[in-house]
Amino acid sequence: MSVSLKYAVVERERRWLVRRIPEGVSSTKDIVDRYVTGTRLRLREVREADGTVVRKLGQKVRLSDGPAEVACTNLYLDDAEWAVLAALPSRVLRKRRHMIHRDGLLVVVDEHEDGSLVAEIDDGDQPAHEIPGWLEVVRDVSEDESWTGASLAKS
Template sequence: MTDKAGGIRGESVCPGKYARVERERRFLLAEPPIPSAVTATRTITDRYLVGTRLRLRRADWPDGGCELKLTQKVPVAQPGAVQGLITNTYLSPTEYDLLARLPATLLSKTRFSVPPLGVDVFGGHLQGLVLAEAEFTTDEEAQRFVPPADSVAEVTDDIRFTGGRLVETTRQQLLQWLAEYGLQPAKR
């Protein structure tokens, strides 16, 4: 069963036939990672399909490679690393182009791989926002994880720092949220 926000009710989340449990912790950073720590980079454009829990993602690598996928995220209504259920379907360019015609709100970012973290650096009206996330296969891994030394705060339980919420955030809201954590991005 789901609650009014689309989250899963109850104490535990169990994978279904196609969905897997998504476990991740998110951290707010003051600045992007240093280049020498980065092992891979990609540009990500997310299209959040209006009125759904679906996200259409295009990830482009510097070598010209590209990954296209449709994701459904069903959030869980509880705090902690278990974010809910996630289902990914990988798409052909034709399938992606067809789905990209649907009404959507856009979110763009550059993702830097800094193992074991993915660090997202946002542009546009979200410029100045830097989020790191770590994914886990078990609850125990998530609990044992030591936050990065340069993290300003853990925002795993702060719904404002999820893609579905950020895509609807104004510049003024973002600046207010960052100020709550003592961050003031440079003027644009």
């Protein structure tokens, strides 16, 4: 079955395990992702530092064999919609996201509950930038399925 990507945004993400959170964090937010069992759907709740909460339902459709290129579609949810959908069986991933704007790049570093740090750059439609030297890379996990959010989520 072919899926229409009319309303989707294409993400071309490069991800790395890193040793530490780099200097220059401009903002931090707490994220809880719920991967709905048996689907490609994810419920995401984002809590900003100022207390603002954003909730959305997302779907990711892979555009290639690996996890690095996906088409994402999101719907923003009110409290009633969130309550209904959050009751569905799901696996949960909690993380703190650190946003770093440096050298003309936006790099996000997700700090997981187990202490692992995963840095991500979304190149969109632009050519891939070099990995910034200040990002202390342990290894590239862009094509490693075990480092996707859905794989890291727990029952």
